[in-house]
Amino acid sequence: MSLVVQKYGGSSLANPDLIKNVAKRVAFAHDRSDSVVATVSAMGNLTDDLLEIASEVSDRPDPRELDVLLATGELQSCALVAMALRSIGKKAISLSGAQAGIRTDSSYGKAKISRLSPERIRHELGKDNIVIVAGFQGVTEESDITTLGRGASDLTAVALAAALKADRCEIYTDVDGIYTADPRMVPKAQKLDEIGFEEMLELASYGAKMNPRSIELGMVYNVPILVASSFEDLPGTLIHAGADMNIEVGEIRNRVRGIATEKEVTKITVYSVIDRPGVAASLFKPLADADISVDVIVQNASVSGTTDLTFTVKSADLISAMDVVRAVSKDLGIKDVGHSTGLAKVSIVGTGMQDSPGYAAKMFSSLSESDINIEMITTSEIRITCLVKEEATADAAKALHEAFELDKTE
Amino acid sequence: MSLVVQKYGGSSLANPDLIKNVAKRVAFAHDRSDSVVATVSAMGNLTDDLLEIASEVSDRPDPRELDVLLATGELQSCALVAMALRSIGKKAISLSGAQAGIRTDSSYGKAKISRLSPERIRHELGKDNIVIVAGFQGVTEESDITTLGRGASDLTAVALAAALKADRCEIYTDVDGIYTADPRMVPKAQKLDEIGFEEMLELASYGAKMNPRSIELGMVYNVPILVASSFEDLPGTLIHAGADMNIEVGEIRNRVRGIATEKEVTKITVYSVIDRPGVAASLFKPLADADISVDVIVQNASVSGTTDLTFTVKSADLISAMDVVRAVSKDLGIKDVGHSTGLAKVSIVGTGMQDSPGYAAKMFSSLSESDINIEMITTSEIRITCLVKEEATADAAKALHEAFELDKTE
Numbered sequence: 006m007s008l009v010v011q012k013y014g015g016s017s018l019a020n021p022d023l024i025k026n027v028a029k030r031v032a033f034a035h036d037r038s039d040s041v042v043a044t045v046s047a048m049g050n051l052t053d054d055l056l057e058i059a060s061e062v063s064d065r066p067d068p069r070e071l072d073v074l075l076a077t078g079e080l081q082s083c084a085l086v087a088m089a090l091r092s093i094g095k096k097a098i099s100l101s102g103a104q105a106g107i108r109t110d111s112s113y114g115k116a117k118i119s120r121l122s123p124e125r126i127r128h129e130l131g132k133d134n135i136v137i138v139a140g141f142q143g144v145t146e147e148s149d150i151t152t153l154g155r156g157a158s159d160l161t162a163v164a165l166a167a168a169l170k171a172d173r174c175e176i177y178t179d180v181d182g183i184y185t186a187d188p189r190m191v192p193k194a195q196k197l198d199e200i201g202f203e204e205m206l207e208l209a210s211y212g213a214k215m216n217p218r219s220i221e222l223g224m225v226y227n228v229p230i231l232v233a234s235s236f237e238d239l240p241g242t243l244i245h246a247g248a249d250m251n252i253e254v255g256e257i258r259n260r261v262r263g264i265a266t267e268k269e270v271t272k273i274t275v276y277s278v279i280d281r282p283g284v285a286a287s288l289f290k291p292l293a294d295a296d297i298s299v300d301v302i303v304q305n306a307s308v309s310g311t312t313d314l315t316f317t318v319k320s321a322d323l324i325s326a327m328d329v330v331r332a333v334s335k336d337l338g339i340k341d342v343g344h345s346t347g348l349a350k351v352s353i354v355g356t357g358m359q360d361s362p363g364y365a366a367k368m369f370s371s372l373s374e375s376d377i378n379i380e381m382i383t384t385s386e387i388r389i390t391c392l393v394k395e396e397a398t399a400d401a402a403k404a405l406h407e408a409f410e411l412d413k414t415e
Numbered sequence: 416m417s418l419v420v421q422k423y424g425g426s427s428l429a430n431p432d433l434i435k436n437v438a439k440r441v442a443f444a445h446d447r448s449d450s451v452v453a454t455v456s457a458m459g460n461l462t463d464d465l466l467e468i469a470s471e472v473s474d475r476p477d478p479r480e481l482d483v484l485l486a487t488g489e490l491q492s493c494a495l496v497a498m499a500l501r502s503i504g505k506k507a508i509s510l511s512g513a514q515a516g517i518r519t520d521s522s523y524g525k526a527k528i529s530r531l532s533p534e535r536i537r538h539e540l541g542k543d544n545i546v547i548v549a550g551f552q553g554v555t556e557e558s559d560i561t562t563l564g565r566g567a568s569d570l571t572a573v574a575l576a577a578a579l580k581a582d583r584c585e586i587y588t589d590v591d592g593i594y595t596a597d598p599r600m601v602p603k604a605q606k607l608d609e610i611g612f613e614e615m616l617e618l619a620s621y622g623a624k625m626n627p628r629s630i631e632l633g634m635v636y637n638v639p640i641l642v643a644s645s646f647e648d649l650p651g652t653l654i655h656a657g658a659d660m661n662i663e664v665g666e667i668r669n670r671v672r673g674i675a676t677e678k679e680v681t682k683i684t685v686y687s688v689i690d691r692p693g694v695a696a697s698l699f700k701p702l703a704d705a706d707i708s709v710d711v712i713v714q715n716a717s718v719s720g721t722t723d724l725t726f727t728v729k730s731a732d733l734i735s736a737m738d739v740v741r742a743v744s745k746d747l748g749i750k751d752v753g754h755s756t757g758l759a760k761v762s763i764v765g766t767g768m769q770d771s772p773g774y775a776a777k778m779f780s781s782l783s784e785s786d787i788n789i790e791m792i793t794t795s796e797i798r799i800t801c802l803v804k805e806e807a808t809a810d811a812a813k814a815l816h817e818a819f820e821l822d823k824t825e
Contacts, residue, residue, distance in 0.1 A: 021471035061431035
């Protein structure tokens with residue numbers, strides 16, 4: 006039995022006409038497949054609008070209540086899509102995250118799926134219903150509503166696809182696939198027909214507009230994920246394990262698959278930290294507890310028993326990060342803390358880079374030739390990231406895109 | 416232990432400032448009472464806005480999906496009020512209809528409460544939480560969301576008050592109580608300090624802006640209901656059993672308690688119905704099944720084995736009522752169906768009227784003196800209703816208000 010899980014983003018559901026368009030697409034998928042489950046996000050900017058109302062009602066909205074509030078957006082969408090499907094003669098039913106069996110822990114606002122019990126979904130599919138599931142949400146063991154974090158409707162879709170052993174998961178959005186770089190920044194960016202999970206994970210984590218946790222989940226459960234446009238009938242990009250493997254067997258093609266960019270990065274430097282074992286943990290654990298993502302960490306060589314630590318955070322997290330650093334500064338003997346905003350991360354991503362020297366050198370010289378100064382560098386097995394001034398982001402991306410011959414179609 | 420159940424209507428929650436105002440009022444009630452449960456409606460015109468979106472997505476929105484959609488409005492309100500309470504230092508938690516234990520049948524859009532299991536509410540009250548419950552909604556035994564019908568947040572409040580054995584139920588709205596007539600129509604209308612359940616039920620059923628089922632429930636479980644303004648600190652009107660009894664023991668005061676008016680009424684006449692036992696049921700049962708309220712039924716004396724039946728419906732129900740009548744017309748030998756729109760019901764309500772003749776005569780002569788023609792008449796034990804032309808509604812109400820000396824304060 007063929008089963009497809011689809012996901013439609015908020016911009017694809019922003020008004021009644023677009024909702025009807027999504028219903029048509031879901032119906033079309035149902036014509037081609039035995040069973041269809043579709044996950045939907047909240048309409049257009051509804052989530053932001055609800056956040057705005059919450060902020061007017063309370064300076065620090067209670068996380069549990071914020072989740073009750075935000076989860077309503079997806080409930081509205083799934084009811085509307087189910088209605089629209091019924092009005093074009095399809096059997097359809099909407100299910101909330103709770104009804105769909107998405108159990109989570111109680112970390113409101115960023116809950117993790119603890120268990121997925123899709124009995125109700127299977128029951129409805131058995132009655133020949135198309136099942137529309139509210140994305141982005143789950144329910145605790147105590148029946149309290151949780152949300153899974155911004156952009157987590159992707160995660161709902163991939164998790165459902167994994168639990169239902171779907172043939173594939175299709176993410177429909179306002180872009181028509183994964184590009185070698187952000188096309189708004191690099192006009193010559195090329196759409197990729199396919200990409201591996203690991204590469205996609207790095208791209209998503211370093212700026213590409215997709216939920217990294219959903220890629221990770223797809224990788225773990227080996228769910229092929231198609232990213233395509235909900236507005237046009239174009240092939241899109243397939244994220245699947247095979248795409249990594251093609252490269253590993255040494256196919257002759259460019260090993261840099263894409264350029265990821267992320268703006269609004271701030272660098273924080275902590276001066277004169279006592280240099281003893283565990284000092285990094287004492288600093289970075291409280292930052293992690295405060296849900297602040299820390300990246301690109303550099304530790305200077307120890308001079309006279311102290312060391313300087315530099316790391317980056319999202320600019321939006323600067324204030325909370327500084328609060329955390331100040332709270333531990335006495336314990337760690339920190340003498341001074343500095344920060345510099347207005348930075349961006351530019352990364353090249355591709356499996357196989359680790360076996361082929363010269364990628365880093367090529368990256369640095371390419372940036373240097375464009376008169377772009379590198380502030381910090383960090384690497385993974387399949388990624389090299391340079392920190393540059395924010396205003397140089399597009400130039401850096403364009404230079405690297407050309408240097409690694411991504412301008413050319415494959 | 417004192418326990419109060421409050422209800423706040425949509426106009427009292429139309430924007431963030433009003434939501435904060437409601438939170439202050441709930442907090443104030445909590446300062447005076449051991450425990451407070453508050454039910455809330457959807458913000459402002461949200462329910463209408465959602466209905467509008469649904470109608471754009473589907474000609475006949477599926478009732479189950481419509482309930483999922485509409486129920487989100489109250490979820491948003493209860494989350495926001497709980498947030499606002501927390502931000503002023505009160506412990507508060509929001510609960511959906513399902514979490515509050517409101518079980519219903521599966522008549523989507525007009526579900527009836529089948530069972531109320533307020534364990535979770537009691538548990539939260541025990542933790543010293545103010546409990547904010549989403550009004551207007553419940554859940555079937557299959558965990559599907561239902562709504563209880565327009566204006567049914569009142570019903571949620573009274574049902575919770577009954578189940579929790581609350582001291583009283585307070586309905587806060589945009590009017591400051593129950594009036595002897597609609598003040599927009601009768602400028603001399605007086606606010607009542609108190610009114611009996613039966614009188615209020617007749618007023619509510621015949622045009623006063625309150626959910627009749629909630630009054631009925633209050634009557635059955637003897638829950639005193641206060642209706643008051645959420646904007647001002649005014650005493651309001653207390654609906655309680657004592658107010659009926661005062662009158663029954665023959666207190667010297669005006670026995671007409673109020674004038675109810677209802678516009679947009681249509682009269683349907685069915686000609687030449689075969690006059691045999693069960694003919695009325697054959698006509699009115701399918702109307703009831705189609706959820707059309709029929710009222711003011713008049714049957715003409717039988718001539719040559721046939722009879723003419725006249726009844727009224729809400730003008731909005733005209734098309735569906737005509738559909739039903741046409742469907743049964745062959746069976747009943749109906750020769751012709753006529754209708755006349757643009758009518759209104761004007762009623763006088765008061766316990767004790769049945770024991771005192773002359774009320775009807777006074778009503779008819781008062782209307783006649785104002786040159787208002789009576790189209791049809793219907794009565795209950797404590798109500799006399801006349802059907803008049805819609806444009807005469809205000810004049811009729813004013814004339815009756817004066818004739819029965821309601822212009823004077825008590």
